Amino acid sequence: MRNTLIKSMIAALVLISWTTTSFAxxxxxxxxxxxxxxxxxxxxxxxxxxxxxxxxxxxxxxxxAWVYHCEKKEIxxxxxxxxxxxxxxLGESMTPSQAMAFGENQLGASPPQKLVTHGGxxxxxxxxxxxxxxxxxxxxxxxxxxxxxxxxANPSCNQxxxxxxxxxxxxxxxxxxxxxxxxxxxxxxxxxxxSSKCDEHFExxxxxxxxxxxxxxxxxxxxxxxxxVYGDRGEPLVNNEEVLELSTAELDASLFxxxxxxxxxxxxxxxxxxxxxFSFANRWGK
Numbered sequence: 001m002r003n004t005l006i007k008s009m010i011a012a013l014v015l016i017s018w019t020t021t022s023f024a025x026x027x028x029x030x031x032x033x034x035x036x037x038x039x040x041x042x043x044x045x046x047x048x049x050x051x052x053x054x055x056x057x058x059x060x061x062x063x064x065a066w067v068y069h070c071e072k073k074e075i076x077x078x079x080x081x082x083x084x085x086x087x088x089x090l091g092e093s094m095t096p097s098q099a100m101a102f103g104e105n106q107l108g109a110s111p112p113q114k115l116v117t118h119g120g121x122x123x124x125x126x127x128x129x130x131x132x133x134x135x136x137x138x139x140x141x142x143x144x145x146x147x148x149x150x151x152x153a154n155p156s157c158n159q160x161x162x163x164x165x166x167x168x169x170x171x172x173x174x175x176x177x178x179x180x181x182x183x184x185x186x187x188x189x190x191x192x193x194x195s196s197k198c199d200e201h202f203e204x205x206x207x208x209x210x211x212x213x214x215x216x217x218x219x220x221x222x223x224x225x226x227x228x229v230y231g232d233r234g235e236p237l238v239n240n241e242e243v244l245e246l247s248t249a250e251l252d253a254s255l256f257x258x259x260x261x262x263x264x265x266x267x268x269x270x271x272x273x274x275x276x277x278f279s280f281a282n283r284w285g286k
Contacts (some may be wrong), residue, residue, distance in 0.1 A: 017088075026175060028221075029245040032189035033148045035237050041244070047272030050256040059216050067256055070179040077267075078258060086267045122153045128215035137223045138246045140171035145217055153207065160232050164194075168225035170218075177221065194231035244269055 013147050026046045033039040043054040049065040049070040063080040070092075077087045133144035196202075225241040258264075 002183060012215050023150045025251040026173060027245070027247040027249065028243055031242050031244050035239070035241045045251055045255060046177075047253065047256060051093060051178060051255055062252055067258075068179050069256075070176065073179075076147040076258060078262070082258070083231040084261045084263050084265050112212065118208040119151060120155050120202070122202065122207050122209045124209070124211040125150050125152070126211070126213045128213060128217040128219075130215075130217035135169065137169060137171065138243070140223075142169040142171050142223055143218070143220065144169055144196070145219065145234045153198065153202065157201045159196055159198045160234055162194055162196060164227060166225060166227045168222040170220035170222050170225075173221045192235065194229050198234055 011030070013164075026044075028044040030042050030044070032040050032042060043052075045052045045054075051068040051070070053066045055064055065078045065080070067078060069076065070090075073090045075088050075090055076085055077088070099160040126147060129146045131144040131146060135142050135144075145166075145168055147164075147166045149166075153159065222241060223243040223246075227239045227241070229237045229239070264272040
């Protein structure tokens with residue numbers, strides 16, 4: 001992937017800075033609403049180089065958390081309902097449809113891959129605009145940014161152009177969210193493209209995924225965000241995210257460890273299944 005060397009150098013510098021810089025612990029409670037579905041909440045907690053994301057539960061979903069051990073370059077999936085957990089290395093490679101869902105491999109540099117002949121290419125273009133507006137939120141100065149993301153496939157698979165638009169207010173938290181190499185607080189979950197009738201086609205023909213950004217506006221962490229996604233039919237799906245609480249109270253280190261009585265299991269060998277589970281967590285347990 002392009003700029004791999006530059007990204008690797010940045011990541012190395014970040015790891016060095018983590019060992020020499022002390023950040024306050026952070027707890028963030030977020031309310032999320034997808035379309036007409038009932039609103040639900042998620043909880044993000046960060047302590048040093050570790051992060052924990054807790055997701056809502058219901059009758060169909062287990063009590064689940066993702067825990068990032070950035071200093072070890074690993075991520076833990078913890079199922080509190082079944083008292084089980086599994087471990088994956090950050091940088092796990094993705095299929096084209098997973099890449100479309102999460103943006104350009106946000107988990108870090110991928111391990112070396114065998115030479116692959118691609119049957120097509122998916123280009124993600126992110127256009128970022130800083131409106132220049134500022135406001136105070138939770139004691140921070142928030143920036144008003146807008147984005148437009150489009151996914152173009154070549155060959156096109158006879159699909160309507162998938163696109164997404166966001167309107168949000170962002171702040172600097174001085175943390176590398178989800179092991180991001182951006183200490184300004186880039187929330188690195190990517191741009192979730194809608195499911196497409198062409199997903200299976202992209203995977204079958206091993207489409208290459210590329211990404212580029214237009215505009216140099218700095219993101220950060222969104223305190224208030226509206227995301228509108230347009231799928232194959234062009235119908236909009238509107239999602240809203242709002243931070244309800246932001247605290248810097250000290251956190252117990254045990255929150256970022258697996259309970260001693262839990263059983264370790266191996267990740268499912270079916271990569272797409274892991275991708276779906278990752279999607280479940282990263283997209284708020286929907």
